[in-house]
Structures are given as structure tokens and as C-alpha cells.
Amino acid sequence: RDDRSKDRDRDRDRDRVRDRDRDSKATSAPLISSVPGVGMLPLKQTAMQQQINPFTNLPHTPRFYEILKKRLQLPVWEYKERFNDILHRHQSFVLVGETGSGKTTQIPQWCVDMVRALPGPKRGVACTQPRRVAAMSVAQRVADEMDIMLGQEVGYSIRFEDCSSAKTILKYMTDGMLLREAMNDPLLERYGVIILDEAHERTLATDILMGVLKEVVRQRSDLKVIVMSATLDAGKFQVYFDSCPLLTIPGRTHPVEIFYTPEPERDYLEAAIRTVIQIHMCEEDEGDVLLFLTGQEEIDEVVVSTNIAETSLTIDGVVFVIDPGFAKQKVYNPRIRVESLLVTAISKASAQQRAGRAGRTRPGKCFRLYTEKAYKTEMQDNTYPEILRSNLGSVVLQLKKLGIDDLVHFDFMDPPAPETLMRALELLNYLAALNDDGDLTELGSMMAEFPLDPQLAKMVIASCDFNCSNEILSITAMLSVPQCFVRPTEAKKAADESKMRFAHIDGDHLTLLNVYHAFKQNHESVQWCYDNFVNYRSLMSADNVRQQLSRIMDRFNLPRRSTEFTSRDYYINIRRALVTGFFMQVLSSTQRLKS
DSSP: OOHHHHHHHHHHHHHHHHHHHHOTTOOSHHHHHTOTTSOHHHHHHHHHHTSBOTTTSSBOOHHHHHHHHHHTTSGGGGGHHHHHHHHHHOSEEEEEEOTTSSHHHHHHHHHHHHHHHSSSSOOEEEEEESSHHHHHHHHHHHHHHTTSOBTTTEEEEETTEEEOOTTOSEEEEEHHHHHHHHHHOTTOTTEEEEEETTGGGOOHHHHHHHHHHHHHHHHOTTOEEEEEESSSOOHHHHHHTTSOOEEEEOOOOOOEEEEEOSSOOSOHHHHHHHHHHHHHHHOOSOOEEEEBOSSGGGOOSSOOBOGGGGTTOOOTTEEEEEEOSEEEEEEEETTTTEEEEEEEEOOHHHHHHHHHGGGSSSOEEEEESSOHHHHHHTSOSSOOOGGGSSOOHHHHHHHHHTTOOOGGGSOOSSOOOHHHHHHHHHHHHHTTSBOTTSOBOHHHHHHHTSSSOHHHHHHHHHGGGGTOHHHHHHHHHHHTSSOOBOOOGGGHHHHHHHHHHHOOTTOHHHHHHHHHHHHHHTTTOHHHHHHTTBOHHHHHHHHHHHHHHHHHHHHTTOOOOOOOTTSTTHHHHHHHHHHHHHGGGOOOOSSOOOO
16 A cells, blocks of 8 residues: 555554554443434444454544434434344345445444354355445444544555555455455455445346356355345345345435436537536525546546446435446457547436436436436437447456356356357457367466456567567556546646657557656655646556466566667567557558558
8 A cells, every 4th residue: 555545554453552642441322322313222332342353352442422322313223223134034136225225234243243253263244345445444433433544444445556464354346356356265255245345236146256256156055145136136146146135224305306408419428517507596495516427538627536436336415417428348349359538328227327326315306307208218228238239358367267168158147248258258268368169278277367458468478489578567557557647627738748758669568668768767756746737646556467467477487688779679569569469440541551
């Protein structure tokens, strides 16, 4: 973790020591008794018994009781006994909890209580999230609720960042990271409970995980699987997991008044801005405004959000929601092997999620920048699962690594098109990750260990043969983080001129290498980044990614080498390594190009 995280942890430790010195005899009874609508006596008794933190063996801090007071008011607490009953009697079940019900933070903690009480070897609890930011922020919140340090008993794991330890019993992680853990631990023996949160988003990794876990549950009678969704359309999950039970937990919602535009808007961005101004000038009710846009390039000055705010994050104080009806979605064309991020219309389910954001604290209003007719007749009921619109190269490689060879009969909830699967198998065969019989090769097994697209993994491994693995590591790391170049509106010309100073005649890959080398030569200076219009956080992330990829190379005894910079082969070798991974993206001219 970076220095800021360490400073934050150090400050938190100091505050806890000060709180304990000041009030080591703090009890919970006065705080618990003030919570309305909850059975007071059992909670008082439980809180009195837990004056000592079972994880640290130290007295709980006063802040723990302040947070506990708020936790007990979450809607999910009314269902704790029912949840525990279902958890003990069934191996898998579906839980539908509206956004704001408290399911993401409370359910995993109850599962921790259960696994700690069981006899035999102690196992952990895994809770998957579709987004990195949700995994990190929720883990921090739960660590605060449990009165412990993040990274100890509670941690998180995302691609290229692991904030956990041998003591971690509750781990929040992206769904892709749990899939990676399954490669080395096919039965996921380290976990007693696995929770798939936000399953309604149907990400690629979540769909694969459901198929894997369905088989693991058959082989491990001691494993519990909970599928959590924020939408009421959970019947499909129940059927998939052999008609398992369903527990529904309502959120704290108030009425939301829906407004549609009478005519379709020609420019939804302009209409959205106009609506924000109208709310600010004309609405009598006070409250924050949440505006959904498709991406960063549409966001300027006003605090707005992508579709992450539909379910992954709860935003307090929002009374007005503006929904233009669009989001960016990944779309894959298997015939030309191109994956694109396109602005597309959202589904009815997403529209309902967005509207629900306005009614968390009091009655709200949702302004939909599309007609009621479009909502009823043109929008799909649900978003197409990601597995039906993605390149499956990485997925097929992971499944092969998991020992799943019969992909045609793998229990997908929504089977992908045969052509998409065939293209993925074809790609992996061309990369020598699979042999002609479709079996995983030694190279393919090694490629699967890298958290990269197959082409990048092949490129990294092959770079050793061309004496340029150090440079390819840097290029791969730069390709794995957000765009490093910054182009402010007020300084576009200066930013473009700065970018040209890094440009290499042989393409973007070598341009990125120049940026990384310059960053390191200038001692990772924040001021240097500012002066040269490059993003400091992206470059630091790239440095972190590079270190992790280096450790994977070391594990396989892959040498890290460089060709002498003065050699005429320096750039030639780098380009050779690039082509080993991306030869299918080569353009060949059929006629002589004009100068």
C-alpha cells in the first residue's frame, strides 16, 4: 500500500490507543438502548459480553459503539435470526437486499461469527464485488465496524493489490481474484462461506464463478454459498442453484416521483445539464442531485457518477436523480476480434436502480431524459450478461487451468455463442497456450498465472528470449493502468507538445516506455508529472503492477534481461517481443503506400 494508506493506518492506531486510555471501561448499554425498533434486551446482553474485542483482546473503542448504534438501525438486522437459520440449514441460497439495506457490510460479519464458532479447522469468508473501488471501500468500512486494522482480520484483494495477511478471516475481493485463487485451490478449501455480491450485474467473472462454485458445492458439503442481488428478479439464480431458498430484505425506501421527457432529447448531455440547473433554481426541496453519465469525458465540475452508483455505493443525501438512460458497455465482435466500449441504452432494471437512489432518506424525484414510451417498449428488461458480449480468451484459459476441459457442457447460466468460444480456443492455439487437441500446454499453464490478457502474458514470457524482459514488463504495466497522459481543457496545446516529447516513431508501446523511464529517472517526482502533463497515480500504479509481474516471473525462474541501449537491436528486440503476443493484430499492405 502507498504511503498515504500507511499514514492513515498509523493515525487510526494512535486514535484507538488514545480512546482506550481515555475510556477503557466504556460499555455499550447506554448506546444500544437508544436504538429504536430493535429487541433491546438481547442486544444489550450481547454488547455487554463483547466489551473485549475478540480479535484483538483489547477493550472496544467508543467509536465502535457509535458505529454499532448505526448498524443496528439497518433494515438487514431485523432478518438476522432468519438469515442464520437458513445459513445453518442450507448449503446455498439467494439473498435479495435492496441497495442501502446493509447486506454488503453486515452479512459477511455474521458469516464470520458462524465460521469462528464451528469446530475443526478455521476457514475464512470471501465476499466478491464486481468493482475494485467497492471492494476497497467496503473492506475499510467493515474493518472500522469490527474495530480492527484493515489488512489484518479484514482485508481486500484486487488485481495488482493485495491488502490481506495470514490473519485475514474476511476478505473482500473482485470476482476475478477469487477465480484466480481457484486456479491454485480448486475446491477453495480456505473458505467456509463464499458470498457473490451484486450478482445481478452478471459480470464475466461472476458467471464463471457461479459455474465453478456449483460444482465445488457438490464436492464440499461444508461450504456455504450465498448469492446476493439488489434486484428482485432473482428467480434465475434460484433455479440455477437447484431451487435453493430465497431471503428478501427490503431497503429503507421512500416514494420516488418519476418524470419523463415528453419528446426524445436530441442531446442528452445538454438536457442533463439543463435539468440540473432547473432543479437548483426551481425546486423548493433541499437535497443533493445525482446525475448518471457514461464516463469521465462527460464529467466536468459537477460531481456526477457512472453506473457504479446504481448498486455498489450508497450515497447519502441524494433527493434528485437525473437519468439520461445511457451507460458504457463492453461489446465484442468475434469475427474481427475487436472489443469496444460503446455507449448503449440501459435496461429497465438499471433504470429502476437509478430511480431508487432518490428515495433513500426521504421522498425524492427522478428525472428520466427519455419518454415513457421508450421505457416501456424499447428498453430491455435486464442488461445482457457480460459473458454474451465479451472476448472469452482469458476465461477459456482460466477454465482450462481449473481442469475444466469440456467447455461445451460447462454449466454456464447463459451459454455464450459457439462462435465466440471457438474464436477464443483458436486464439489460444495460435498463442501456443493450447495444443491442437485443445489441451493446456506448459506455456499456457504459465500464461494463466499472469493476471493479464493472453496476448500480454505471452509477450511477457517470450520477452526473455529476446533479451528485453525488463522493457516489456514496463510496457505491460503501462498498458494495465489508466491512461497516463493528462490533457486539461485550459492547456490542451501545452499538453500535446509535452506528449510529443515522449513520442517514439515506432508507436505507442515505445512511447509509454519512454514515459516510464523518464518517470523513474526523475525519481518518481510529483512535480515532474505535473510539469509534463502525466498522471502521477497512473505511473505509481504501473510501478506497482511491474513489481508484481516481476515476482511472478521470478516464481517461474524467467530471467529479467535488457539489450544494451546502444545496440541497434534494442528497439528491434522489443518489437519482436510485441509481435509474439499481437501478431494477429498485424496489418499487411497489399499495395505500395504513398509517401
